[in-house]
Amino acid sequence: MNKNLLDSVGNQITTTTGARKLTIKGETRNYTVFKIPLELLFYNDRNGRIATWISQYTSEEGPLNPESDIDKYNEILHGFIKKSNPGALTKTKNNIKLFGQRVAGVVLQDGRIIDGNRRFTCLRELKSEEGMDCYFEAVILDTTNGITSKDVKRLELNLQHAEEKPVDYNPIDNLVDVYRDIIEEKTFTEAEYINHTSQTKTEVSNLIKKSKLMVEFLEFINAKGKYYIARELNLDGPLQEIMLILNKLPQGSEADAVKDTLFTNLLTSKQGDLTRHIRDIGNNIIKTENVTQFIEEHEDIVGEIYEKLREEEQNSVTQVKEAIKEDSVIIEQSRKIVEEYIEKNKLTNARNKPIDLLNKAFNTLDNIDSVAVSKMSDENKHEFKKLLDKINSTIGLLESKI
Structure with missing residues (x-):
């Protein structure tokens, strides 16, 4: 796939009046939102939300490659997105059906979706089930213009954690993402990860420890x-x-x-x-x-x-x-x-x-102040004496059991 979506702007892809504010390479600015036909796009197989599903498929069927058959690739990952949280998908799909896509996604110029895989899934289903004329609205990032893979991953973390709060992530998928980014591939240091996700040092430290334990358990059971x-x-x-x-x-x-x-x-x-x-x-x-x-x-x-x-x-x-x-x-x-x-x-x-x-x-x-006791009113002293008698009676009962 050597396509460049930006080459199709003004033809298959149209420019909208919308914009989305993104921070890339430390610079925050508004990026133009485009209206993109669904067939020009494909899922991100590095999406942390479906990390465990992809590991299962590659273990059983072999590597996933959008270049060999993009339709089959999209259909497989569509299923993973749906299974990862069917309730959230239904809710998002109903919302899009009523109001349209209200939050723009982010895609790379080759068509890979960096942000908005669930929205893309909903649009695919609405097109298939309802016959709706669907387009995916998104910013198109030109990675040939100095944007590195680390910049893209940094943006993903920021969008997933700092803005959207991935409360619907399966926690194991999240651990896989953490292990891959910090330990296995060393895309980020622990300090960088903390900075890009707005999580505390303790939270990230615990995620790292748990991700290592997960990997060690899988190695223990011979399922690396x-x-x-x-x-x-x-x-x-x-x-x-x-x-x-x-x-x-x-x-x-x-x-x-x-x-x-x-x-x-x-x-x-x-x-x-x-x-x-x-x-x-x-x-x-x-x-x-x-x-x-x-x-x-x-x-x-x-x-x-x-x-x-x-x-x-x-x-x-x-x-x-x-x-x-x-x-x-x-x-x-x-x-x-x-x-x-x-x-x-x-x-x-x-x-x-x-x-x-x-x-x-x-x-x-032992914490009772004897001086304070001596200064109590007669009424309080009487009540105090009654409680002491109960205590002495209980002590006597306990002593009889020794």
Whole structure:
């Protein structure tokens, strides 16, 4: 595809009276909006909103290439956009049907859509379903005029985060985008990413940590780069809990052992809520003096699950579950260890609770100013004495149980 949309301005492409303000290379100005036939455009396969869907397709079918068959390419990515958030797509489509496209997109001069992939999808559907005469209104960026790929990506981040707030992004797709931009391809430094997305240093730091954990988990289950597996397992919550647990541990062999044990428990748990499961392990085991023994008891289980998954590359959640299903004894052993440790800690907490409550009661009593007591009115002193009698009675009852 060697086309240049700007060559078709005044012919297939018409100039509108609209403009969109963009910041490129540090300069903010108004860019002309054009009315572009849909067939001249194609989706952005680097769209973070569908990163996991694209990883699944390339894993199963091979690379996507708009140059080989643009219609097939657009149809495939159309499906990904729709599946990524069907509710949001329907809402946007109904809005466009009633009022037209109110927010202009951004495309490159070769037809690649940088901003507005969902709006483009809605227009494609309205044209197909309603027979509407649809055009995509967008700014056309001329990348032959000094705009680099990094400038384009910087603009994407700004539009997605600073202006639109990608609340409808699947969190795993967002982690893939972060990992790719900062760790894998090093398009941006952490500081640059913070600047371009208007997120805090803590927010971006946590996203980086979680994205690394996601990649490490996929490598652990022998599914490197199969990001869709993390999406299908809804791993954002569990990864958040694992990150919080590891943040409290010094880096080293024990932290690595804890991480591998938690990864294993994501696979062996029979609980539907993996986030709660990991949180329970963290609160009742990892944060106690039992953590070393717990890790040691899990060592062989972790090793066997890991080796079982190495027998062949894992390409789906179903395949992963089937791979470890044969080791039902090991899985049950893992579950039993977790249950026993959690129950043991809960019993310990229950036994210690009376002491904790008594300590709190003593601290409260110790804060009472005796001088203030002596200066109370007779009515208050009478009420105070009644409460002291109740306290003494309760103390006597407790003493009788010792």
